[in-house]
Amino acid sequence: MAAHRCSYSALLLIICSLSMFIVADSQETTLTGDNHATELDNPQTATETAGQMAEQPAVEERRLWEATEVEEATPDDADTDKQDTSTPETAVPSSVPQPKDDFQEELVIRPLHSGDIYASFQFRTLWETDFMRGNKVSHYRLFPKSLGQVISKFSVRELHISFTQGYWRTMQWGQPFLPSPPGAELWVWFQDSVTDVDGTWKELTNVLSGIFCASLNFIDSTNTVQPSASFKPLGIGNVTDHSFLRYATLPREIVCTENLTPWKKLLPCGSKAGLAVLLKSEKLFHSSFHSQAVHIRPVCQDWQCKTTSWELRQTLNVVFDLHTPGQGKREWSLFKMFSRTLTEACPLASSSKIYIDITDNPQGEQFEVSPATPLLSQAMVLGDRRTFSVYDLTQQITFGTVRSLNLLIRWKSSEGDMLRPLLHGERYVAGYGLQTGEIHTLMYNNHPYRSFPVLLLDSVPWYLRLYIHTLTVASKGKDNKPSYIHYQPSKDRVRPHLLEMLVQLPPNSVTEVTVQFERALLKWTEYTPDPNHGFYVGSSVISSLVPSIVAMDTNSTREQPLFSSFFPCKEESSYFVRVYTEPLLVNLPTPDFSMPYNVICLTCTVVAVGYGSLYNLLTRSFQIDEPSPGLAKRIANIIRKMRGVPPL
């Protein structure tokens, strides 16, 4: 190598002197010629090190796999200096750069009052990078490459996608940590550099449907809306121009293993280590409620928000029905629910914890948790101070002597009252016949003395033609005038109805919103393959700032459990809640689909009969016919013929 460098420096020197010579005197050809000889000598030695990618000779047959015979093909020449400084192949713990990304995982288990178990997984990847700037080369470590490419290609500011099977029963189970409507939901904030938002949205849904193996490609302009107030960005950035927001739901989407597998693939540890080993699809989908989601948003790294980073939150919520698997004894364990136990944390995770909600069980009179843990933690969740037992999976002691953690909850009594959720909603279709109907939306404020405003968002497909003049909002029998209404009428086959309003809910009351509609007749190709099943109408969304019982934590960057830090808290006195109502199933007038063919046959027959008689009229020649002899005469003639007598 040293010899090389010598020759190169010599070469440089020669080139310099050479150019000087040429400038000075072009007559000294002999001298320059000699110089060139030395220049050309160098390549001979240099070729040895140059990238000689000699392929193995004698390729007898079509071989798919071949060994590459490569000598060290370093681009020498210009890079000689670089090679000197390049880090030698050593294990240097001190010089290791601080990774710019961070991964956390956690599992919250909350025994519900109905006797069910609510398990909520959250995986968070934080990455200190800038997708906004158009840096071309992207290098991913913990953040999944496929999502990163989507964000940078489509200039996404925020992306929230959820797939849910089953309906969250707020009245029995309380509020979930992360609400989601049945079916698929997707809402995206684009950056303001996007010019063609609709085109980008269409492409994005197609790409996401490929990534998540879901029918998101059915999202088009007929089920996409631009809510004006209900869906504000959850990350940093004060965007108010809702033309960069798109929201769509597919209430019919069925969620199953094929959606779970790509979702698990986005985790850095996959399902090989950490909490994700529990995610076995045969158990997860044998449950009352299953919801998986991906949320991507930019967040602040510190309190002053000097540095920003991208947050990818993957959540999976599941409610197991206890009564069916274990009759008699009410018992719950990790193994029974997930058919796996935990043996290690994901080695890439900076924190890996299991929380068990023991708020309703301070003295252990309701249920008993084993193994016991000395670690307790308190967190403000949904306006309530909850107490959790914490199992830290990064500590070896958690796994005990058997090197495996199998949490067990044994119920002692099933008493205890659940605090009624302060806000929940219901929805149903009223009316009879197949022409008109009425949508009723009920919003319950269970707070004993505080009234609070809620934002109601309704997106109704165009084939239910809303009569907006029949819209009534009533609470406690009195008319309750909304302070803000944003209504965008539908266009047939182009866009749905969008109805958003801000309603003040009086304390301890039910507010009913009704609106009448007419069912439209579809074209025969627009019906689904099973039209008599009915047509789904997505859930209404009720978003609200609910007055809190305890002071909420407004510092979003402080270290706190993941489940309590999703919705940012702006003020201490209230917390943000989003409630989804049931989706509706509406019957539309359905024709008999064999009718067109019947009509074709019938009209054709009529035409043919008419044609036949016309044809006969035109082609027959009419002539007077001799009246034929009577029957008796013919018989008599036959007899006479047989007898050989001439006929009559």
Add this chain to the structure above:
Amino acid sequence: MVGVPLWWRTTETYRAWLPVSQINELANMQLQLSADVEVVFARGTVTPEQQKKVPLTQTQDEEHTVDGDLIFKAWDHRFESPCGSLVVYVIPESSSLLPEDMDVYIGQRRTALLRIGAQMRVGRTVEQLLAHLEPRIKQVLQVMSFSHTDITAALSDRVRLSPGNKESIADSMRAFKSSPGYEITFSLLNPDPKSHRLHWDIEGAVQTYIQPLLTKLAPVANFSLDSQTLYYAMLGVNPRFDSSSSAYTLNSDSLAHVINPVEARLGSNAASSNPVLNFLLYVPDAHHSPLYIHDNKKQEVPSNAFHSPRWGGIMVYNVNGFYRPEAVLPVDININMAKVMGVFLAQLRLLLGVQSSTAPPGFLMAPCGSTGLADWELDRLMWSRSVENVATATTTITSLAQLLDQIGNIVINDNIAEQVSSAVTSLQLAVAELEAGNLGFALQYSKEAIMASERAFFDPSLLHLLYFPDDQKFAIYIPLFLPMCVPILLSLLKIVSEARQKRREKQAKKD
């Protein structure tokens, strides 16, 4: 009578006009490639009387005589010759520019030095001199721009190859098909994050080693680069333990099964549909290291890497040296990117089809320099790419025309007709530019042709009425025509029977 034109008008499919004759012409097209070659004679190679007689242009080559100095000016001022052309400098035999045993030196740019043979001095006339030079210039040309095998390899998918040149078939099968863009993905596979934590400075390495090459290749295609780290990524086969060398080995026949489980996790590029070149760096876990790849002859492959044609490359990087008994797990390991990128760069060249033709004896090649690619290598690639593009676009267009000709149900919209004619125009332009030797334009036009032809071929509107079976038409028309046939058939029967009766009567009369 009124119904027939109405029925005709409403049931016909819309078919825009296509330049069928031009397409048919394309199908039987003869490609002609030409390259500009400038031959410069240094002082002392040509005698004055020869100098006078040198013709200015010849069929293939263009020749000038100039003073010797100019050569060196050209060398030093990095004389930029246009893409696709060549400059051959002929130097006297006594010149010390070249080492004794070498006759030809091929530079990094589009230049070559050619030593005039000793016996050449014997030939006195220009014709003799040129006749002597011609085969050698041809040889240089074959190395530096294109040869027959290159072109056949580029056309291998379109043209049936004569058996014999298997080497070039292997070459052409290895390289990716021509495409307007490529995605290059580097993946670091870490099967055991518990025992080692790997750090690779991929950003710096890409800037240093890969980017110069890609910048140089920019006229051929667009490249996008990214990298990822995959944890718990296992190989598909269990390496065998070789007790003699106390190492694990992967045999060449088991390599085929290595990639499949990994590929499921690599993820396709969500944001584009260009072909992806995968480069995997596999760092075996502590229990399976060191791991070596063995070739057919059970020999260790020195680079410890292999590549899969039209897919990418895999390199195994052993780190077992870092597991000291006292080491605390996980061990932090910095990967030597110079070593890794050397292998990947070589594989990248192979997969992109930069053919490293072995030089004939007596040839001396310049080192490839900081970009890893000489200008003439780029030209070679561009030649074969343009030919391949032209061939692909031609087949696409002709097969589309054939298909549309055969199946009458297909609707041809105006935009498809537009795409087809633009593809045909670009093709003709590309062919003309190839003939003229304007390589850059030829490649550009051939790319446009390929894009337009693919867009036309894969347009979804072609499929709308493609499957419209005859039994459905039958089912719709039969309720009308069957009852209508009844009176017609009856009257026909009647006519026949009447005619028969008449004939019988006539015969009776005759009798």
